[in-house]
Every structure is written in C-alpha cells, then in structure tokens.
Amino acid sequence: xxxxxxxxxxxxxxxxxxxxxxxxxxxxxxxxxxxxxxxxxxxxxxxxxxxxxxxxxxxxxxxxxxxxxxxxxxxxxxxxxxxxxxxxxxxxxxxxxxxxxxxxxxxxxxxxxxxxxxxxxxxxxxxxxxxxxxxxxxxxxxxxxxxxxxxxxxxxxxxxxxxxxxxxxxxxxxxxxxxxxxxxxxxxxxxxxxxxxxxxxxxxxxxxxxxxxxxxxxxxxxxxxxxxxxxxxxxxxxxxxxxxxxxxxxxxxxxxxxxxxxxxxxxxxxxxxxxxxxxxxxxxxxxxxxxxxxxxxxxxxxxxxxxxxxxxxxxxxxxxxxxxxxxxxxxxxxxxxxxxxxxxxxxxxxxxxxxxxxxxxxxxxxxxxxxxxxxxxxxxxxxxxxxxxxxxxxxxxxxxxxxxxxxxxxxxxxxxxxxxxxxxxxxxxxxxxxxxxxxxxxxxxxxxxxxxxxxxxxxxxxxxxxxxxxxxxxxxxxxxxxxxxxxxxxxxxxx
Numbered sequence: 206x207x208x209x210x211x212x213x214x215x216x217x218x219x220x221x222x223x224x225x226x227x228x229x230x231x232x233x234x235x236x237x238x239x240x241x242x243x244x245x246x247x248x249x250x251x252x253x254x255x256x257x258x259x260x261x262x263x264x265x266x267x268x269x270x271x272x273x274x275x276x277x278x279x280x281x282x283x284x285x286x287x288x289x290x291x292x293x294x295x296x297x298x299x300x301x302x303x304x305x306x307x308x309x310x311x312x313x314x315x316x317x318x319x320x321x322x323x324x325x326x327x328x329x330x331x332x333x334x335x336x337x338x339x340x341x342x343x344x345x346x347x348x349x350x351x352x353x354x355x356x357x358x359x360x361x362x363x364x365x366x367x368x369x370x371x372x373x374x375x376x377x378x379x380x381x382x383x384x385x386x387x388x389x390x391x392x393x394x395x396x397x398x399x400x401x402x403x404x405x406x407x408x409x410x411x412x413x414x415x416x417x418x419x420x421x422x423x424x425x426x427x428x429x430x431x432x433x434x435x436x437x438x439x440x441x442x443x444x445x446x447x448x449x450x451x452x453x454x455x456x457x458x459x460x461x462x463x464x465x466x467x468x469x470x471x472x473x474x475x476x477x478x479x480x481x482x483x484x485x486x487x488x489x490x491x492x493x494x495x496x497x498x499x500x501x502x503x504x505x506x507x508x509x510x511x512x513x514x515x516x517x518x519x520x521x522x523x524x525x526x527x528x529x530x531x532x533x534x535x536x537x538x539x540x541x542x543x544x545x546x547x548x549x550x551x552x553x554x555x556x557x558x559x560x561x562x563x564x565x566x567x568x569x570x571x572x573x574x575x576x577x578x579x580x581x582x583x584x585x586x587x588x589x590x591x592x593x594x595x596x597x598x599x600x601x602x603x604x605x606x607x608x609x610x611x612x613x614x615x616x617x618x619x620x621x622x623x624x625x626x627x628x629x630x631x632x633x634x635x636x637x638x639x640x641x642x643x644x645x646x647x648x649x650x651x652x653x654x655x656x657x658x659x660x661x662x663x664x665x666x667x668x669x670x671x672x673x674x675x676x677x678x679x680x681x682x683x684x685x686x687x688x689x690x691x692x693x694x695x696x697x698x699x700x
Contacts, residue, residue: 233552
C-alpha cells in the first residue's frame with residue numbers, strides 16, 4: 206500500500222491536476238489563435254474610394270505577451286495575480302496583430318496594433334508564475350500549493366467548466382419508437398466556425414431523406430445526383446457492399462428516376478428548399494452544398510463528389526440498421542463517442558465569434574469614413590476595447606457562444622478539495638429537467654476517466670461529473686499530413 210502511495214506522490218510531483226486544461230490553453234494561444242485569424246481570410250469592404258479599383262485588408266501574425274498593467278499615467282509594467290486580486294483587476298495580456306492594407310494589389314500600409322486583452326490562465330505558459338520555484342512564489346505572495354488552471358476577472362477567480370459533447374464528424378444511428386421515421390442517422394459536421402447537424406431519416410415507406418440548414422427532408426438520392434453522381438448504377442455500386450442487396454435502395458432510386466441529370470436534381474432541390482427561381486438558382490444550390498453540406502470534407506467544388514460517396518455510405522448504414530438494428534445502431538453514451546471541450550476549445554469558440562464582430566466593426570468604421578471622405582489610415586478604425594470588453598464580459602458572466610450559460614463560474618474556495626473538484630468538473634449539454642436515463646447512468650467506458658462517485662443528487666445527477674484525479678486528456682493534434690503518413694506507412698497509396 207505504501208508503495209502505491211509513493212508512486213502516486215511521485216506522479217503528481219511532476220504533473221499537475223489541471224495539466225490537461227493548462228496544455229489546452231497553451232495550445233489555444235500558440236496554435237488556435239493564429240488558425241482562427243487565418244480562417245478569416247482577406248477582408249474586402251463593399252464601399253471603397255472612387256479612384257481605387259480594389260481594396261483589401263489582411264490580418265497576418267497574432268501573438269500575446271505576458272500580463273501587463275497600464276497605470277493612469279500611461280506607464281506599463283508587469284502585473285502579478287495577487288495584485289489583480291487585491292486591486293480588482295483582470296489578469297490579462299495584450300494581443301498584438303500585424304495588419305496590412307492592399308490597394309490595387311500593392312501593399313500600401315503595414316503596422317502592428319493592439320487589438321485587445323486576453324485573460325491569462327494562472328500557471329500557463331504566458332503567466333508570470335509559470336515554472337517558478339516555491340521560494341519565488343512565496344516572495345510574490347502566492348500559495349505554493351495552488352495549482353492554477355483558473356482566471357482572474359475584476360478581482361474574482363473564475364473557472365471555465367469542461368463541457369462534454371458528442372463527437373463531431375461521426376455517424377450516430379438510432380431506432381425511433383415514435384414519429385414518422387423508423388431509423389435516424391445524425392452527423393454533426395464541424396469545420397472551423399461551422400458545426401452543422403445533418404439528420405438522415407428513413408420513413409415508413411422506405412424513402413431516405415436528409416435535413417440540413419434550409420434543406421428540410423429532401424430525398425437523399427436527389428442530393429447525391431446533384432453532387433455529380435448521376436447514374437443509378439454508380440449510386441448502387443457505392444451503397445451496396447459485396448454480396449449485399451437492399452430492396453429499399455431500389456425504392457429510393459425509383460422515387461428519383463425522373464432526375465436524369467445534375468441540373469434536374471439541382472432544380473428539384475431548389476423548389477423543395479424554396480430557393481428563388483432565377484438564372485443563378487443552380488449556382489445558389491451548389492454554393493449551399495459547398496458551405497453547409499458536410500463541411501468537414503471540404504468547401505470547394507472538387508470535394509462535391511467525395512460528399513456524394515459519403516452520403517452513399519450513410520444510406521448504407523441506415524439500411525443496415527433496418528435489417529439488424531441491434532448491431533448497427535450507435536451507443537451515444539460510449540466514451541469513444543464523446544469529446545471533452547477543454548478551456549482552450551471554449552476560448553477558441555469565444556475568440557472566433559468576437560474576432561468576426563471586430564472585423565464587422567472595422568468594415569463599418571471604414572465605410573462610414575469613406576462616405577464622409579475623411580479616411581486616412583486603418584490604425585484609427587481598430588477599436589481595441591471592443592474585443593477586450595466582449596471576451597471579459599462572457600468570462601465574467603458565464604454566458605457563452607451558442608446561448609450556453611454557466612460555462613464560467615466563481616471558483617469554490619470552501620476548502621482545498623472543493624477547489625480541486627471544481628477545477629476538474631465536467632458538465633453535459635443535456636437538459637437536467639429531462640429524464641435522459643441512459644445518459645445519467647454510469648457507463649463502463651468511463652472507468653479511470655470519470656469519478657464514479659462524485660456527482661450531485663437531484664436533477665443534475667449523472668449530468669454533472671468530475672474527472673478522475675489521474676485522468677489525462679490528449680490534445681487533438683492529428684494533422685492531415687500526419688494522418689497521410691500513417692496511412693501510407695500501412696500500405697495505402699494516396700493520390
């Protein structure tokens with residue numbers, strides 16, 4: 206028994222209880238912030254000066270420094286957490302961004318500007334307390350046993366609660382006891398700012414329909430044909446495996462037999478979804494497919510055919526469920542099908558939406574000054590307080606992107622164990638007012654990951670959980686190149 210205690214003690218001497226959250230925040234600042242800026246692309250105003258043909262604003266490199274304080278006299282100096290607590294300040298660091306203006310393809314203006322302040326997680330890479338010894342912590346009036354992993358906003362210690370969600374880009378098939386459809390397959394397709402639910406349903410008559418964005422219950426075969434896979438024989442080959450035969454497939458092909466070409470299918474879908482009938486109706490449907498149909502597979506024209514192949518596979522999954530529902534339906538509560546959104550992921554969602562608001566504000570100010578004929582430089586139209594106030598407001602109130610509430614909470618300082626528990630808390634997105642018996646039950650796959658004892662009594666039971674003390678959450682760092690190398694090393698030839 207003593208040997209086990211020594212082993213656990215040694216483990217926590219080199220690792221923190223909140224190491225996963227700290228690593229997630231570091232990854233957000235080092236990698237995700239730049240990725241989000243790159244996602245935004247070129248900013249093109251609709252109103253430009255009359256003597257200019259083309260005007261573009263580009264955001265380049267973004268970075269932050271360690272937390273600083275600007276005093277009333279304008280002087281800057283480093284600020285430590287204890288001062289932020291006592292003076293009711295926000296422990297935050299300035300964000301700097303390189304901005305360029307291109308006029309008629311020529312770079313005319315380049316400068317670095319502060320776009321706002323980002324609250325910094327204590328003990329993270331960008332905190333003054335990172336990797337300093339106990340003596341120095343005591344000298345800076347910090348508790349040497351404090352593990353960090355939280356933020357200081359207006360003097361209050363706030364913790365971001367880990368959110369448990371279903372895995373994106375994964376298919377979940379379920380049998381329906383009530384309603385018009387026998388079986389339903391759901392996919393939450395996620396890429397960058399997009400997270401679009403796709404629902405594929407097989408009705409009692411055997412026809413399979415798909416629902417996403419403005420396309421409500423449109424025949425799946427019609428969508429496949431509009432993506433370029435027009436021949437019934439080709440669709441049949443991609444849906445059917447070796448020695449497989451589904452009678453329901455021929456019902457679906459017969460239902461869309463009048464759609465002989467890609468244009469026929471596009472016109473049919475435009476009528477079904479209420480897209481206005483004009484000359485560009487086909488392009489509008491294609492544009493919707495590129496942006497909102499399985500965006501994780503790509504957003505360009507060349508990706509349409511791969512989307513058609515994937516829809517054929519999804520149809521096949523639904524047919525398998527209709528034959529053998531026991532083996533083909535998914536277990537949503539299996540932890541393989543769950544993802545934990547750590548502090549870095551939550552901060553990325555918040556930063557993405559507020560950076561888009563900052564860009565819209567820049568465009569509004571630019572176009573207003575152009576109309577008045579008073580525009581001189583981009584520097585005067587970037588408001589650094591907009592991003593700062595919106596991020597701090599969300600983190601101070603807990604009102605997050607997507608209408609979620611309670612994501613940020615005041616840390617529990619009742620005792621040391623209560624603080625540890627609060628920093629390790631995991632909350633499900635399911636409503637606590639509904640039954641959701643299966644989601645509340647203790648699933649065998651949570652062993653070693655989720656504490657099997659610590660959960661409240663009452664309506665939140667099983668939906669509010671805590672990580673196991675030695676649980677470690679890996680970061681999703683599987684890049685496209687890395688996956689290609691693994692596949693090639695296993696003998697798969699990629700073109």
